[in-house]
Amino acid sequence: MKKIFLLCWGLLSLALPAILNAENLVDTTGAIITNVRVPTSTLFPTSAEVKWSTDDHSDSRVLYYSGVSTAAAITLERCDGGGYVTSHCVVLRNLVPATTYQFKVESMNTSGLDSHLSGFSFTTLSSTSGGGSSETGATTETTTVEGATSTTTNSSSTFSNTESGSETTYLDVIAPYIVSFGTFWESDGRIRASAVFSEPMSEPTLIAQNIFIMNSSTGKILAGSVNRYSGNLSVDYVTTSAAEYNMDYQLIVKSTVTDLYGNRLIRDYFSPSFRRAVDAGTLTTSSQTSTTTQSTTYATTTKTTYAAATTTSTAATSYGTLEVLALDQSGKVLPGTYLYMYKATTISGSYTSFSGKTDSTGIYKISVPTGNYVVEAHSPSGRNDLAKPPAKTVSVLSGAGTTVTMQFSLPTKTLTGSVKYSDGSPVKDAGLSVYSVERGTFINAPVESTGAFVIQVSAGAWKVRVYAKNESGIWSNSGLEQDVNFSDGSAETKFLTFTLPLPNAKLTVIAVDENGVPVKNAGINVSTARTSSTHYNQFAATDSLGKVTFSMIPGSYTLRGTVSLDASLNNPPEQVVTLASEGSQSIKLIFAKKTEITTVAVSGKTTKDKVLLGDVSVFAWSDDGGVAESRSNSEGFYAFRLKRNTKWHLSAGKIIENRPYKSDEQILDITDQSLVREVAMHAENVILPSPESVTKAATEHIVTQTTDGARMSIFPSAVSAPSVTVEVRPTIEAPSQAGAQVVSTVYDITVKDQAGKEVTNLASSAEITLPYSESDLKDNGIGEDDIAPSYFDKKTGSWVRLADFMIDKVNNRTIAKVSHLTRFAIVAPADVTPPSGPTRVTFAKAAGGRNQLAWTNPAKDFDHSKIYRSTLRGTLGDIIVPETAETSYVDVNATSGKIYYYTVRSVDPAGNESVNTEQVSGVGNSVVAAALVSQVPESGDIGYILEFGQRSDNIKLLQIKLRDLGFYPEGYVTGYFGSLTRAAVIRFQDKYKAEVLTPAGFSRPTGMVGSYTAAKLNQL
Structure with a gap:
């Protein structure tokens, strides 16, 4: 008779990591399991039912081991109705006839307390036998199992306990798995790739035959050696020679690697691919600050490309040990504390991150590359009474051990008060949020129907904010926020009152x-x-x-x-x-159908460096609320239809090797004629962080963070699945629209269960952190109080402001609570308000009889003026001056005897143009063509310094050079250094930054022509 050993669990909501740790859990207050049995009435050749009882309502699991496979299997079928019950039943199917199985049962009650029993076995009937008609039963005895007392039923050979002495023994048959992968690049180009296991592994199997790095393209295995760390809980493989450039590599861990009990990995593992890159997008690390970078991802099937670091240092990567001790408020060890550790390098923007959980002694220990690490601690599941300690920064030295203690405290400060309307009535649908910049703690508190609230916090400074709990609630605000500061020491109470205007x-x-x-x-x-x-x-x-x-x-x-x-x-x-x-008031909004009558075709090509570029996202939005989206085909051509008689904003974006490429925004005055517009892409002076993903048990605190600080934190049991994968993926493919201007990187955040199915709604709120740049906000004329984290609602085609958020002005980030997952960004109200037009516009004759205009620019919301000229009254005509900061202009190209109508308009910093239509007119005089040509130098060297607001012949030369080199698509030669010229200079500096920016000590384009920029332009 063939024997198959079997371990049975049924609590499907718990993840495999929790299963792995079950044998170390002793919980005397959990449910008591009794009467474990396999009824003969439901015992068949290929199926069986396992039943047991508990004294407390509990969920249950059954896990079994098949000798045909090295992995334990979890049954997916309950026969007790599911949920929390006291009489448990789990069905096992697809069993082998006449085979002995061993199984384990486990129950968790509604408080999350776990109880378990193992060592039971039964034998399936032979294929020639029928099912029994009654439960097996003989005598009943009490047996001590794994420190718990349970009543079991002994019978014939179809059901028995496997005993060792007086105690029932448990055979570990749980298959180990890989928790995470990491990739390090040595300074000489060698690869150090690591893997972290779910439990300590057998040392004889941690060898190069089972663990190695392979060239994904050629299948060639790179020679190297295996190093073991943390009691064989993690390994790395180091190649003996440098990797080739621009080739993909993967770390492979074979299923022949086993744990200490001989259980093999559940499958062969292949890490996400990585490469040693040398293109413009390569992240570099200074030899003065670090000798290595690491890109860390978790074991998923998603293919991720890593930008490797290069350095001139010849030092090898060194390692040290980081040990974290977690203590509660009284100094006792705190098992199960969730830890998140990372280090950032300010030069490359790359980082190393780890996460883990303290063991029964309150300690988590790991071997890491040397450097400075930030350590965060989050309270164990179920310990909502603890206050999170501030993050700490520690240094890990080569060959040394570093210990950091993270001690939690009890929140002894009381914050109480009320939320009411101006007439004194309570606000019934309010929520309250408090945020500590020091601790990075974001806490919610309920507001009663009376408007009262009370919350316990720790000492220090807190920001307190009231928000509408219902996203489409009856009121909304973005300025109802107060600061409160609690001193250190004993208990303290402070009162706050929030008064809202009456929404009547x-x-x-x-x-x-x-x-x-x-x-x-x-x-x-x-x-x-x-x-x-x-x-x-x-x-x-x-x-x-x-x-x-x-x-x-x-x-x-x-x-x-x-x-x-x-x-x-x-x-x-x-x-x-x-x-x-x-x-x-009642207002009707009429959504007109898109037809050829109401829309106009707009099409064109998307290019990069004058070469067609395909698969580019093209966006358009109108001042009156219209939105359109297209994508160029593989050959680089796009098309869509836009509403007639409307001003539209056209832009495009694409990510190439983590570098965003964007076009300048074009303003389209759509009438009744189709338009063809080329959209030229140019590189932004930033590198987007690589997507990051983490796969962990759903019962744990999961943190996924990109190198720029964007972070998604999901709290335990927010997803009803054994394990989840959380990914944060930066993108630029998100349009601004009327009333909503995107002012940060956009992030697609996805959560998938173990089967790869996307989860869009969470059982409890998660925490999302989005970074922003003060300089970027300033460039857009936006203040920190204007911004709000928002999500893009695909169903309505609109950016929607999140209700529950804080703005951390110290660390330049927003923190928000969300319960649904989609695309997120920081959004500010778009400036679509036209500026005032110029005043006192006059026409006169200048020297030589030329037409001269004069005007007064607006005192505020002004960037430059634009001049139109037409031969028809009431028609704007052509742009003859795209931008000028002057208050006068002489038209040197007016034909003698013709009547010209001039319109001078203002343009604000956001690109909005005034809508004034007043014209001044006059008759042109004869102008010799040479007079015009003489004003545009044909050649010569560009002088420096040239900057915004200047006017000179040197700037005309600059504009000609930039136009001919393809950096100035507008091509206007005006001699005025305005916004268009500055944008062209920025594009030029971005392309030649190694020659014009780096020698001058700049990391980003300045838009100003200095000596290095002028020299390069003159050289070309």
Whole structure:
């Protein structure tokens, strides 16, 4: 008779790492398991039922081991109705006839306390036998199993305990697995790739025959050696020679690697691919600061490419030991503490990260490359009474051990108060958030229906903010925030009162198409202007009747309606609505159908360095709320249709080897004629971080962080699956739109279960951190108080502001709580308000009878002026001066005897153009062509320094050079150094940065022509 040993579990909501640690858990307050049995009435040749009882309502699991395979299998079928029960039943199918099995049962109660029993066995019937008619049963006895007491039923050979002395023994048959991979690059180009296992492994199997690095393209194995760390819990493989450039490599760990009990890995493992790159996108590490970089990812099937670091240092990578001790408030060890450790290099932006959990002694220990590490500690599951300690930075030295103690505390400070309206009535749908910059702690507290709240916090400074719990609630605000500071020491209480303006104005919006048919799931956004002293923003989707009602604070608002980008409807023009106190308004938004009559074809090519570039995302948005999206085909051609008689903004983006390429924004005045526009891509002076993914048990705290600081933190049991993979993927493929300007990197955040199915909604809130740059905000005329983390709602085609967030101005990041997953970014209200037009525009005759214009520029919201000239009254005509900061202009190219009509317009820093239509006119005089040519130098060296706002012949030479070299697609030779010329200089400096920026000590383009830039231009 063949014997198959079997271990049975059924608590499917727990992950395999928890299973691995089950034998070390002794919980005297868990459910007591009794009467474990296999009824003969349900025992068959190929199936059986395992039953047991508990004294507490519990979930259950059954795991079994088959001798045909080295892996333990988990049954997926319950026969007790599922959930938390006291009478348990699990079905095992596809068994082998006449075979002995060994199994283990485990139950976890509703408090998360775990109990387990193992060592039981039964034998399936032969294929010629039928099923029994009654339960096997003989005598009942009490047996001590793994430190717990349980009543089991002894019978014939079909069911027995496997005993060793007086105690039942347990055979470990759980298959180990790989938790994470890491890739290090030595300074001489050798590869050091690592793997971390779920448990200590058998040393004789950790050899080069089982663990090696392979060239993914050729299949060649690179010679090297295996090193073992942390009691055989992790290994690395180091190649003996340098890797080739621009080739893909993978670390391979064969399933022949076993744990201490002889259980093999559940499969062969292949790490994500990595390469040693030498292109412009390579991340480099200074020999003065570090000799290695690491890219870490977790064991998933996603293929990830790593940018390797190069360095001039000849020193080999060195290692030390990092040991973290977690203590509770009284100094006792704290098992199960979640740890996240990482180090950042300011030069390369690359980083090394690890995560783990303290053992029963409160310690987590790991071997890591030398360097400075940031250590964060998060409380164990179920310990919500503890206050998170501040993160610590520690140094790990070569060959040495570094110990850091992370001690939690009890929150002894009380923050209490109320949230009410200005008339004294309570706010019933409010939430409260508190945030500590020092600790990085973001906590929510409930607000009672009376408006009262109370929350316990620790000492230090806290930001306190009130928000509307319902995303489409009856009120919204972005400025209701207060600061509070608690001293160190004993208990302390502070009171806060939040008073909201009374939302006693009603606004009903009805969305319909041209035929009056309701438009369901249209996004309706009501917001104040960015220039308002207080910002309010509400968003809701229309119901099946196309209707949504808002309760608003009296005032003036901009109303916008949106539908998904692939809908057959145009977004309606935005409207301004003024709501009076206790007033009520109803507004109908008409979404017109996209037809050839209402739209115009816009098409063109997407290029990079004058060469066609395919697969580029092309976006367009209009000032009145329209949005359109296209993608160029493989040959580099795009096309879409845009609404007529509307001003549109056109831009495009694509990521090439982690470097974003973007186009300058073009303004399209759509009339009734089709347009062809080339979209030229140029490299941005940044490298986007590589996507990062982490795979862990869903019962653990999971942190996934990119090199720029974007982070997703998912708390235990937020996903009902054994394990999950969390990925943070930076992208630039996200359009701005009217009322919403994207001012950060965009991140696609996905969570997938063990089967690869995407999870879009979480059982509890997760925490998302998005970084921002103060200089980028300033360049866009935006302040930190203007921004808000937002998500893109595909269903409504709109950026939607998150309700529960904080802005950390010290660390330049936003932190928000989310329960659904999609695309996230930091968004600010888009400046779509045209500036005031120039005043006192006059026409006169200059010397030689030339036409001369003079005007006064606006005092605020002004960047430059633009001049149009036409031969028809009431028509703008052609742009003859694209940008000037002067207050006068002489037209040297006016034909004698012709009447010309001139319009001078203002342009603000956001590119909005004034809408004034007033014209001045005059008759041109004869001008010799040579007079025009003489003003444009044909050759000569460009002088320096040239910068924004200057006007000279040198700048004309600069514009000619940039135009001829392809960096200045507008091509205007005006002699004025304006925004277009500065953008062209930036593109030039970005391409030749090694020659014009690095020698001058700059890391980013300056937009100013200095000696190095001028020399390179003159050379070309």
